[in-house]
Amino acid sequence: MDKNQACYLCKGCGLGEALDFDNLEEVLGESGVSEVKTHDALCSPDGVALIQADVDGGVNAVLIGACSSRVKTDEFNFGSQVIVERASLREQALMCSEAEYEGEETAGEDRQMLAADYLRMSAVKLAKSNVPVPFKLELEPETALMVVGGGVAGINAALAGAKAGVQVYLVEKEAALGGFLGKMAKLAPETPPYQELEDTGLEELVAQVEADGKIKVYTGNTVDKTAGAPGNFTVTLSGGDTFRCGAIVQATGWLPYEPEKLADELAYGSNPGIITNVDMEAKAKAGELGGLGAVAFIQCAGSRDQNHLPYCSAVCCTVSLKQAMMVKEANPEAAVYVIYKDIRTPGQSEEVYREAQRKGVVFIRRDEDYPKISESGGKLAIETMDMTLNDTVEIDELDMVVLATGLKPNNPKVVDAPLVALGMDQEAAKKLAAESKAACDSWSVLNLQYRQGPNLPTLKYAYPDSHFICFPYETRRTGIYTAGTVRRPMRVSQAVEDATGAALKAIQAAHAAAEGVAVHPRSGDMSFPEFAMQRCTQCKRCTEECPFGAINEDEKANPLPNPTRCRRCGVCMGACPERIISFKNYSVDMIGSMIKSIEVPEEDEEKPRVIILACENDALPAIDMAARKGHKWSPYIRFIPVRCLGSVNLVWIADALSSGIDGVMLFGCRHGEDYQCHFIKGSELANVRMSKISETLDRLVLESDRVRVEEISFNEVDRVPEIIAEFMETIEEVGPNPYKGF
């Protein structure tokens, strides 16, 4: 593509007074941008019209030196065929810098150099950018949806998909649809005024599925193999059927916590009267609750307990309330006790709690110790600490004791090791976690033909990894979404909501794959990584490190990219030691050249230079906000936005230090257990790689203090100037980079 470049500088928001524009035009000229126009308010209709007129006249690469790229995005959008590069002069050169000659006509020298450097970098970036061409699948893209699991979430996902007009394949391992919903007697109140137990409504749901021409149901089938990528998955079922689909919703439910593990604490198995809430539901469904005179429920049986499930399953309280109400409905005279640590009633379940109380259920608050269950004269007795009476009490003449056990992830191979490992020392915990991961991988629902394994990657409790708040149904496998209890314990009504959300996300993903654009978080991004294969050394780093398992391998360990699985984070680009991976508008060469374009003053000028590679998802907005809030920092700082810290290639650090830059900082998201990285593993990988940078620094005979990684979250605006000030002090102590002037 022939590039016809032009630069537009804005004099608004105080830039006109603070900067010497003649000098900036000169700088741009030296950087190869000869056509420079200035305007008093570039974002005004008049200013935009000025650019638009040039674009209409053939300009297709626009450099805008004005405000941050995070604002005025609609104004400065000239269509997908025009490259727009924005130098953030307002936030990163003006607002954050303290000019030495404040109030004078002439611009501050440091500030002027800062603005000039940003324009130089932007000019390089513009020169190295190309208009991305969306990836096209070889075969006609498929938009059909596969839903695995025919329970309440699966059925609702299938119905939502069909309603949105796509073909749906619903796969269920049992002979009939229904899942656990089919085993439930009644639902806890789900609609106002939350007082009446409700029917499961399963028959109606199944009838809807059967009547829907867009849903094809495969009962008695499991998924043998899922190959391919979004827009082009090929699925083979255990029954031998094969079909293509564009996206997948996994709604395979949960497993009950094994009550056998509670034999010591709660005497499970010692008496047929001691049952779990799952057994209780079956009894209720069979109508066997009539003869019960006294029943006790023990909450948190094996939940919120470091020796069993450390987490709260969120539903057991409501389930016990429901079952207590069922006992009361069958026999209003029955004495029903709920022995709890905390009654947890999310959503509107507090009303259910009230209704159970109104019906006369007695609630007894216990301490951390489990109640003691004993048998006397054919009946059961419980001895427990009653916190509200501050005394040990005994409840006897019980017909039944129900253990409210929790929900486990739906993988029979999950061992409790990672759950127990929380409190252990790190090394032992890591070992256990690795062992249990290997065990988990020996069993899979989808049997993905991915280089990184057949399963969806999981988090600490072996539930699929997703951002709990921001992207609830996302998994680390693009185009595959989880709904319902497969991703966390939840109630039926929540699973229905989940199912609809996941189905719509899946449809979106299939369409994005068809159009060759990214799904979240870089929604609509048309660029994708391209591999210059002739230089590949088959080191496997890209295939191993991709957080989304996008890259498969052939038998010779050559990477086989699947662009529709890709989220465009650039982690592969950061990983590649041969630097053969690049995007049309983002590459190792581009950022490297930007770094080299920074003008480094001579040592005797005593003006150090520090570059900060900042994650554009969280760190960059924090920097912008800090500047807008009036925070000031050293004018020797140069920010370079990166897609993710994971895309930072070590060669950039070497480039920077060898061209005389005194220090390099990386601003990224929090990593580890409660990570905030949009690309999940990006900031973690950056940390690992940086810990190995000392080799490079040793080769250059440089101090390791010159490179630092900092975690900045979106809201840590006030920390930005503090971190910078501290780093500048360190740089001053270490002294100037000896490579200056080479």
Next chain:
Amino acid sequence: MATKAYDKSFREEVYQNVDSGEDVKLCMQCGVCGITCPLRDEMTHGPRQLWSLIRAGKRDEVMNSPDIMLCTSCYSCKVRCPRGVKVIDVMHGLAHYALEQGIVPRKETSKFGKAFWDSIYKTGRVDETEVPMRYTMMAGPIHGIFNMLEMMDIGRALLSHKRMKFKIGPGLPPSKKIKGMKGLKKMLNKAKAMSPGKEG
């Protein structure tokens, strides 16, 4: 530690026989009633623990708790209860229920109630001199006079502000009866017949 058995019969009794007794079911043991009570330092259990004791079937502890007669009906607890338990109604209901069973959980309250009732029953009004005098004298002549001497300053201040009439002793001079005393007595007798218990 003493083991107490949860007993179903007493709570059912309270739910059925005590005024607003069913409200006890709704208590979620948050303790707002207990901490909000201006008499919390005087109470042995407080409403929250009483409800817990009722549910556990502790008949003797509940029926003999002075707390159920200590309540001054200030309504703080009833206003603040997040579950809308009519705390005061239950407290008074329990007191009535106890008296009905021949249990007097707090003698002072019972005596004051008697003095109060007698004043209304005899004269149709609550005589502010007569009632305290009769109440204090119930402790016996010597204790009564000492108790009254303790209250002397308050009495003097009330007299000087004409908030109280001067009397040498109970019934000296006797209080004036209201007009239509006959009708009032009829009403009081009927009320007494309707009420399950009586204070004093």
